[in-house]
Amino acid sequence: MGSRNRCVHLDVLRALAGLAVPMLHLQEGFLRSPSGDWTLDFCGHNYFAVEFYLLLMAYMFGAAYDRRWGAGMGLWDFAKRRLKRLHPLVVSGVVLGGLVFALQAAGVTWAGTSQMTGKPAGLQAWAFVSGLLMLPAFGFGYIAPLNPCSWTLYYQYLGNILYALVVRHMRPWMLAVAAALSAVAMAVFVFHPDLNAVFGTQSGYLAHLARRSTSFDGGWGMDDMQYTAGFVRLAFPLFFGLLAFRLGWKIRLPKAVATALVPIGFVTLMYIPGGRGDFFALSTVWNGVLELATVTVFMPFLLLVGIGSEAPGGRFAKVADFFGRLSFPVYMSHFMFLSIHRYYVAQYSTKVPRTTNVAVFALSYLAILLIGYGVMKFWERVQAK
Numbered sequence: 001m002g003s004r005n006r007c008v009h010l011d012v013l014r015a016l017a018g019l020a021v022p023m024l025h026l027q028e029g030f031l032r033s034p035s036g037d038w039t040l041d042f043c044g045h046n047y048f049a050v051e052f053y054l055l056l057m058a059y060m061f062g063a064a065y066d067r068r069w070g071a072g073m074g075l076w077d078f079a080k081r082r083l084k085r086l087h088p089l090v091v092s093g094v095v096l097g098g099l100v101f102a103l104q105a106a107g108v109t110w111a112g113t114s115q116m117t118g119k120p121a122g123l124q125a126w127a128f129v130s131g132l133l134m135l136p137a138f139g140f141g142y143i144a145p146l147n148p149c150s151w152t153l154y155y156q157y158l159g160n161i162l163y164a165l166v167v168r169h170m171r172p173w174m175l176a177v178a179a180a181l182s183a184v185a186m187a188v189f190v191f192h193p194d195l196n197a198v199f200g201t202q203s204g205y206l207a208h209l210a211r212r213s214t215s216f217d218g219g220w221g222m223d224d225m226q227y228t229a230g231f232v233r234l235a236f237p238l239f240f241g242l243l244a245f246r247l248g249w250k251i252r253l254p255k256a257v258a259t260a261l262v263p264i265g266f267v268t269l270m271y272i273p274g275g276r277g278d279f280f281a282l283s284t285v286w287n288g289v290l291e292l293a294t295v296t297v298f299m300p301f302l303l304l305v306g307i308g309s310e311a312p313g314g315r316f317a318k319v320a321d322f323f324g325r326l327s328f329p330v331y332m333s334h335f336m337f338l339s340i341h342r343y344y345v346a347q348y349s350t351k352v353p354r355t356t357n358v359a360v361f362a363l364s365y366l367a368i369l370l371i372g373y374g375v376m377k378f379w380e381r382v383q384a385k
Contacts, residue, residue: 008317009262009306011324014056016266017049018327021149022334022368026361029338029345044274044282047217050152051237051295052266053328055303057156058241061163066245075164082160087134088382089332090153092375094131096336097146104339112339115145142220149335151220155234167242175243182235183296189232190216190288214288240300250308251301258309259316265302269294329379330372337368 024046065078101124103111116124123139130137131146134157144150170178191214218229243249253261272280272290280287311317341364349357 008311008313008320009258009309010056010303011317011320012263012311013052013266013302013306015320015323015327016263016270017052018331019323019369020046020270021049021331022365025334025338026341026364026368029342030349030357030361043271044278045272045280045290045294046270048270048291048294048299049331050219050233052299052303053152054156054159054234054237055241055299057159058163058238059245059303059307060241061168062242062245065163066168069168078160078164082157084383086153086156088379089329089375090134090150091132092329092378093144093147093150093332093335094128096333096371096375097131098128100336100339101146110340110343112343114339115141136222138222141222143222147332147335148220149332151230153332155219155230159234159238162238163242167238170242172243172246175239175246179236179239179243182232182239183292186216186232186236186295187292189228190214190291191285214285215282216291217282236295240296241303244300244304244307249304251304252308253305255310255312258305259311262302262306262309265298269298325380326369326372326376329376330369333372333375334368337364337371 020043023043027043065073068078100111101114101116104114104117116127119127119139127137127140127145129135131144131150134144134150134154136143136154137145142148142151143154167175216229216232218226219233220226220230274280274282274287280290311320341360344360349360
């Protein structure tokens, strides 16, 4: 990938991606409140963070592992490396989610409720086991009911398996064709034409597909629509990211230009309002255009700029590295706090001034960062062993 200095932009991007999603989920709590406080709708497209993580994952497959296969690394060695890298976050998320559920089961009102509440004991036990093993929790609405954000790691695991068994053997032209077909599949999914008419079938699933909003935001659930969204979101980043590494693609911009463009461009994309009445509301055709352009053009562009352009060193690089390391632990641990936050929203948000809700939003985000920091230290200790 070049010098460590050239990785600084990627640290900035992964920091912005991982730290943005909790804002989206806190915002959703207020949007779903009894008053539907849409004045806090300022980060409607932060779910683009998932696509960037998958894109970066695929690029790093090539950078970290392509040469090792030829140097004697086998499937088991690859699996051990990836499990050591990813699975501590899976375990910590399940443990934190389990603690919150224990409070809910004990009747602590401010802990809120979850979709595990009221389920048979056997299903609740299955949720713990499947969560620890990163298996889909059949019987629940979410892939991982104790830590719903684990769905992204579920698809990362699938990406790891596909890379190890199939994708690493693909030649660049095959990756290019697969990336192009994945982009077409994404367009079909987003704009949902009447596929029954196209294929001459009477499929209930295809009819269901045609009724969804103009967005691929999904993947966390267990129904066929959610699984389709998950694979659609995985495919293009997986093929394009590895293709970019294999062909050595990069975009070199002046340091000052890249240092400003990378974070500003990324933040602009993720913080486009997507609520009702907005130009890029999830139900609009323009939102579909935005999503396709972001995933297939803008994010690859920012990745290549981050790879190819020099970045500041010194304190800037240290701050970027810290928040880059913090980002995914924050992403993987923040959902346990949301039940508490949404209890506040449901009980008190309509009884206090808006400034109080803004303060609660900020304090909740700070609490999420502190929880994520603790998870990061645990993660780094495991990596050091």
